[in-house]
Amino acid sequence: MEVNRILHMNKGDGKTSYSQNSQVQGKILSVAKPIIHEAVLEILSSNNIESMGIADLGCSSGPNTLLPISYIMNAIHAKRSSLGLQLSSSSTTEFRVYLNDLFSNDFNAIFMSLPAFYNNLKQEKGPEFESVFVSAVPGSFHGRLFPAKTLHFVHSSCSIHWLSRVPPALSNTPAEAAGTAMNKGKIYISKTSPECILDAYSLQFHEDFSSFLKSRAEEVVGGGRMVLSLIGRPSSDPTTRESCDQWELLAHALMTLVSEGLIEEGKVDAFNIPYYAPCAEELKLEVQKEGSFVMDRVEAFEIDRGCWWW
Ligand SMILES: C[S@@+](CC[C@H](N)C(=O)[O-])C[C@H]1O[C@@H](n2cnc3c(N)ncnc32)[C@H](O)[C@@H]1O
Known part of the structure; x- marks a missing residue:
């Protein structure tokens, strides 16, 4: 698949929508706020920018979608105010904001929220912030999304x-999985997973993260910055409780449905989640190996259940 x-x-703003169930992700954004602020100031201090290109990758839809853009505009506004400058008299005159997600994201919901967003910007920060142009860019961040530089x-x-796909070593149809599934009764790396499953997931993440970095290296100008937050794991061992507990619980729930005859066992055996939580060392190594970017900092934050790495 x-x-x-x-x-x-999940689209819209109903009870089961992402929009109404993304408070944890909202908390993560607020932890990243000062880091975003700092990165924007660094860009402004080292570049003479007439038209600033800003991209949010994996924006989804809901209350979090425009938050990072607000943080960026706050940082720019604060910098301008501290210098006592009007935006119109500065070298930064317009902002090209690109919101990216996969093709079936609810981009319509984002568009509907734009008039209020534009109005707030103008009211809170003044007419200089009229030159913010938001557009949507559907596609996968594992490949190129934007023109060069x-x-x-x-x-x-x-x-x-x-991940861009379930690691190929684990991809089975339900019929194939019936006899041969390597990850029987599980949907991600688990305590009982054989070594080859750990390797397959790790390899897929490295392949995907490397493509991500290569693509961004083409698109980002010299002196540009990236702030990336993703789910990580605290230790190098991907089978610890903190690393795979959430998927163990979901697998357990699915296997309960199997035992009640509500779903077929082969379907659970054939299903694996296209997700990987790396440790900090893996991230650093991949950035070094790919070679296009210098990593300023990696920080871990624990949010409720789980660890999140920058
Ligand atoms: C948990 S949501 C996070 C949304 C938002 N950034 C937030 O903080 O609330 C993850 C988003 O990443 C998107 N995503 C996953 N893989 C992607 C890819 N290869 N390219 C673009 N977006 C992707 C998903 O569709 C989803 O909307």
């Missing part, structure tokens, strides 16, 4: 732990 075509958060700032929150 093609992940890029089917993966999306057009972005100054790339942000992504809670998204790049999603």
Whole structure:
């Protein structure tokens, strides 16, 4: 199954929508706020920008979608105010904001929220912030999304732990899985997973993260910055409780449905989640190996159940 075509958060703003169930992701954004602020100031201090390109990758839809853009505009406004400058008299005159997600994301809901967003910007920060142009860019961040050298700032929150596909070594149809499933009764790495499953997931993440970095390296201008937050794990061992507990619980729930005859066992055996939570060392190594970016900092934050790495 093609992940890029089917993966999306629940649309709209009903009870089970992402919009109404993304408070934890909202908390993560607020932890990243000072880091975003700092990165924007660094861009402004080292570049003379007439048209600033800003991208949020894996934006989804709901109350979090425009938050990072507000944080960025706050940082720019604060900087301008501290210098006693009007935006119109500065070298930064317009902002190209690109919101990216996969094809079936609820972009319509985002568009509906734009008039209020534009109004708030103008009312809170003045008419200089009229030159903010938001557009949507559907597609996968594992490949190229933007023309070369057009972005100054790339942000992504809670998204790049999603893989481009289930590792091929684990992809089975329900019929194949019936006799041969390697990850029987599980949907991700678990305490009982054989080594080959750990390796397959790790390899897929490295492949995907490397493509992500290569693509951004083409798109980001010299002196540009990225702030990426994603789910990580605290230790190098991917089978610890903190690393795989949530998927163990879900697998357990699915196997309970199997035992009650509500779903077929082969379907659970054939299902594996296209997700990987790396440890900090893996991230650092991949950034070094790919070689296009220098990593300023990696920080871990624990939010409720789980660890989140920057
Ligand atoms: C948990 S949501 C996070 C949304 C938002 N950034 C937030 O903080 O609330 C993860 C988003 O990443 C998107 N995503 C996953 N893989 C992607 C890919 N390869 N390219 C673009 N977006 C992707 C999903 O569709 C989803 O909307």
